[in-house]
Structures are given as structure tokens and as C-alpha cells.
Amino acid sequence: MNLKSQVEWALHCAAVLAGLPEGRYLSTKALAEFHGLPKEYLSKALQGLSQAKLVDTTLGPSGGYRLARPASDITFLDIVEAVEGKGRTFVCNNIRANNPCRPAGFCDDKPCGIARIMWQADEAWRRTLADAKLSDLVAGLAKDVPADIMAASRDWVLERAG
Amino acid sequence: MNLKSQVEWALHCAAVLAGLPEGRYLSTKALAEFHGLPKEYLSKALQGLSQAKLVDTTLGPSGGYRLARPASDITFLDIVEAVEGKGRTFVCNNIRANNPCRPAGFCDDKPCGIARIMWQADEAWRRTLADAKLSDLVAGLAKDVPADIMAASRDWVLERAG
């Protein structure tokens, strides 16, 4: 039960895009190179962000991606769901319906108590991600990452941003 | 990113075992039949519970499984981890290390801020499951499931419990 690695990719890309000056775009190529990722496959993750309207895109040279909203309006949950889907991690196959002691055609009025608890846990997970804003992440990075690497990365990105 | 269906199976089996009278055992065959599941494959899930010491087993005719501890001492997390493993759902592949602006051999002192938040969400999920006791589930089932089905199931199980 692992999240796909694209989730890590998308979150890191979003963090980079959040640091981009107003109105500029960064291409898949640059994002892939910056993170050491396969460009074509990373592209699928970015398409997910695009379909979820988290990023704007533009074509042609100097084209690429930028955030569609302020980083303070984008949560981890937005990004994770854009890549991983909105489905629950626990899927109930309703095995209780196979109980041989049930009258034929019996219909449950509530979801199973086991599913309810598993879904509560899913909800707790989602709530934590919904409370984590992209802007908080960016602020945190500024403290974690040494200033020289931060500055060098900024320059590296700006050189490639259209 | 789905939990394996064995999680649902194991939780339902644990609920049935919790209803078993003191000292009696129920076999894989009975549990598989009761839930309409493939016996051999369900066996793997039950082996997981056994390895986690959540259930006791005994061999021979009238053998099978029973809870190793009171249902009030077993949580959803115990069961889920026994089947699904204890690993985190978010795996950090440390892609930040591929940043071309880093000095060679640079070593991070903290886990990445993205991983920290994803792991917090994992923790929230686990905490919810750790707070859900098997005994609470059994009490809840008594309310959800119609009394006649409950009684019939109880008889069905007792007929097969060694």
C-alpha cells in the first residue's frame, strides 16, 4: 500500500513553481532535470496537476507551468489527489453479504461498521493533508535548506523560466 | 493506492473470532465459507495475524484460530498492520538529492519537509486505527446487524467451532 512516487514528484514540483516570480513559467524539462526525474513520465504527473486546475500552462518556447492560484490556496491534499486520485484507500467489497445466514435479497441500510472506521482513518489522513498549505511548505524549506543552495537553486530556475 | 482486500477479510474474521466463546477455535475453512472467500488465500491473511501474535492456533480436527488477547486489547491498527505491513504509505525517494545546485556529497540533516508532512498524515491515519478497539466494533455490530441474522450467525459459527 504505497503512494505512487509521482506524489513526491508533484509536491516537489509544486514547491518549485511556488518560488517562481509572478507570471513566469517553468517547463517539464527543467523540472525533470532539477529533480533528476524521467521527463516523459513526470509529464504525466504534471498533466494531473493541470487537469485539476492547480497549474496553468502555456505552449511554445518559454512555455511550461505556473501555479494557477496563490500557494496559500493550494493544499497538499489538492496535489496528492490530483496525482493519486480521490478514491479511498480502503475499498469495501461488502463481504458481509456472503454470510450464509442472511435471507436472500437482504439489503443493508448502513455501510459496514468496519468500513466506517477505515473510512474515518482515511478522513483523518485527508484532513491532515488539507491543513497543510503549499505556502507553509515553502516557508519551512527556507529554514531547512542552506541559504547558498537555496540561492543557487533560485538562480538555476530563473535561468530556465520563460 | 488501495489497501489489499485481505485487510477487510482479516478485520471481519477478527470480529467473528471475538464472538467465539472462551477457549474455542474456528478453522480457516469455516471463516472462508462464512465470508465467501477463497480458503487458501484467506489462510495467508490469517497467517499474518498469527505471526503478529494476535491469534492463537491449534492443529488437528476441531483446530483453528482464536484471539490471543481480549478484544478490548486488540486495535484495528494491530490487524491492519499484521496484514498490510508496518511501512509508511508515503515513501520518500529523496529526490531533493538530485538537485544540480547541491555541492557533491552534501548530506541532509533532517528528512525533507514534504516527507515530514506526508508522514504526519500517515500518523493521523494510524492514530485513528489505534483508537478503534475490536471490542467497540463488536458492540457496534450488535446494533447494526438485525438480531435474527446475528443469532443465526452465532449458531452457524458454534456448530463449526472446535
Added chain:
DNA sequence: GTAATCAAGGATAATCTATATCCTTAAAAA
């Protein structure tokens, strides 16, 4: 206008994981 660059997305392949079955072994009970 022309050539280069880009996102989007379809098609396909490789690799892993989940699902499932079969079979052997050894212990316990009848």
C-alpha cells in the same frame, strides 16, 4: 513565414504487487 519548443495525450512495454491455487510438512485429535 519558418523553425524550434512546448503541453497533451495515445500506444506500448517492462516491472512490481496483489490475488489466487496447489502441494508438502508436521502437529493434534478422533
Added chain:
DNA sequence: TTTTTAAGGATATAGATTATCCTTGATTAC
């Protein structure tokens, strides 16, 4: 002694993840 059982090894099938390649049409730079 025979039957029943859990444990676990060996495979097999299906599905998901990871990855590459190629086409299309839009946009920019020249």
C-alpha cells in the same frame, strides 16, 4: 491409524505502477 488442521513454499494470473516513444496542435523566436 486416519482425518483434520495451520504453516509455508512454489507457481501462476491479473492488475497497477513505472517508463518510453510518438503524434498533434498551439505558441514563440527569428
